Amino acid sequence: MISDILRRALRPLFQRAPWLRTLALGSVDLLVRPALFPYRRARPSSNADDAAMLELKTDEFNREAEHYFAAYPDPDRLLDKPFSEPEFFSQRLIDVGVLVDGLRLRPGDVVLELGAGTCWLSHLLNRYGCKTIVVDVSPTALSMGRSLFERDPRTNWHLEPEFHVYDGHTLPLDAGTVDRVVLYDAFHHIPNPWQLLGEMRRVLRPNGIVAMSEPGRGHSTSPSSLAETAATGVLENELALEEIAERALASGFVAARVILSGRPPSLLEIDARDLRPFMGGRSFGRYWKNLCTALDSHHYILLFAGDPEPTTRRPKRLVANIRRIGPRRALQISRGKPIELMFDVHNAGDTHWLRGENAAGWTRFGAHLYHSDRTLVDYDWVRASLPQDVAPEQNVHLVVTLPAIQEPGNYLVVCDLVIEGATWFAERGTRPLEVPCRVV
Template sequence: MRSLSCGRAAHSIVDRQNFPSDALSLTMQMNSTLIDPRHVIRKYSLAELCQSADDYYQRIADPRPLMGKPFSSITEAPELLISMGQLLSDLQLGKTMRVLEFGAGTCWFSRFLNQLQCSTISCDTSATALGIGKRLFRDYPIVGEHVAAPEFLVFNGKTLDLPDNSVDRIICFDTFHHVPNQEDVLAEFFRVLKEDGIAGFSEPGRHHSRSPQSQNEMANFKVLENDIDLDSIFRIAKRTGFRRCKATIETASKSVFFLHKGSSSFDSRSHVGLAATLKAERQRYMARKNVPLTIDVDIVNSGGAKWLCKNVNEIGVVKLGAHLYDADHNLLDLDFGRSELMRDVKPGEAIAQSITLSFPYGGKFYLVLDLVSEAICWFENVGSKPIQVEVTVQ
């Protein structure tokens, strides 16, 4: 397979001028007929298609335009950005999720996933492309710190060198239409995805092979430019074991679709499904200055997401938190205190939690108690109702 990520990224014939010609080119000219992608699959072995991917990248003198995607071309950028948004919006991503980008090419999409605080595995048949990706991460690092160092994986065309149930999400961005052995690849996707994992695809449409560029690439450069037949792909996916197949866009020129391994589930690495019901045992408290005060709270997970008590850099870890207000309800300290949960809390579960606070000066105060998912949001910001207690400090 040629770079699994190149696809419709509009590499012109100028980019290919040093590539060797192929007999299919002469066949097309003599017969004036469209090349059927099935003929490409029959003509070339999997090893040959994989080699053509690496050949392409080895002939690139300056890879920076590919490294600069999606902003390397004014004409391509709008479509690329729209496609990225469509894909990301339904993948149900959460921070620190382990995401495999299949057909990563120069890893520019992986870099943005890493910026979103995902743990990324960039996978491609071309070791040369992944080498460029390593350079991209080195020369243009993300803003801030990685939640995990980026990983790079050469794909042999058949199997992924990853354990079973080891990745949360798989992203294919203009990739799958280069894959000749779709069933083998989807079986590998199913194997490495966790039980609630999702594979998301942004691909060309059902007549992709007929475009002039696709015909040119198949004729001259040992490239498979297949049509995306969602009915066929979904049949294969279900036979492989995927539980649900969903298309959000299906036109002659564009396909965006998702394969779900099992039932969708959410956790506190994302804001989706965060909700809580809180109840304090008392509404008013007396305290002494600089003497710890403990407040007991009954909490119910009334949302659809599991609350995590541990994670990388505490991202998505749920805690009971307190805001401090003065007697006139003016905010004094948004992060007046935190209390860690002792275990994960599933939707519908109830826990008894306490928070211990010290007041450095006397007076009348109000505490607003709410849950927070660290580095994600306060629950109040997504619709939960916090509770308020009055504290008089002597």
């Protein structure tokens, strides 16, 4: 197909001059933007006029939250979440996956779950290896949550999970004591959300992250929300994404972002035979309209206490384009003699590569040595330092010395990048550069 021919023709050019790729993508963006303009939606109106009244009723809403859990007719259903909600099961798993990815979570992190309810999410994170601190206004909910931890023999008690009832105003934690804060379908139930934003920032460590999964436009006036409020008295607040971001920045967060991801039931299906035409633009308008509706009606929100850009300490997308500089002919090496090769390496991912030696995230150029039949000779054959930290879309040039090979024959040098003690880039999707060579 013409598209395949163009792709094969342009790939070498983009590898040699990555700025051309950036320019091409920017041009496409400018071309399609007018066509997508009708799908843009206005910012929702603020409920600032109601905010002060709601905050004055904080204690009242807290009592209603406790009554909700204390009077719930089927406590086992709450304890069995997410399995007790078959109609929402897939949605819950997707939500949790997106939140964990957005938090860049690792075992050993200290995670505060605010508005934890019966703590099923915190129990999952405990099993993952995080120290969890659950906070809620309802003593009954936390009592249920503790029983959930206690009835599972696989609970990691050595992580010392904590359960705290709080007054709805001040988090019962010292400043700078948690790595991550997660709120799952909870922030819109809080009558004083701006006060709690400041509290979350206070307890976070300098590079901490808050992640929320929250409903968007129209939630408070939906039939299900109105029925829930009428039946239980629990607050179903309407919060605008932009206002959350502005208030977060005013509370001391450095950045506020939203993850562009849909969730059931907004995920679309198409005929498998139509995937390639779809990638070329067919039926894209329907998809884009559906995605915009999903993004407007639900938000995955990230708030950063420090630099929001991912680094190799906690990487996201690791993509390196490696190109050997020099003649394209097969490499010939004299037996017993090292040789220097030059490489151009382009960071085509979203993660900042760190070159600091013996520190978390230490990233280096590396190479494996194989015989030509791909039997391994030396997996850790070569290491070479980067000349500097490498930001996304940045290029660096390397001069790498390949050690002497004593045995004549045909070999294959496989060049890649590695985060020491963590992962090779090829394990995360990068295509390594293969350099055939003959030793004579």
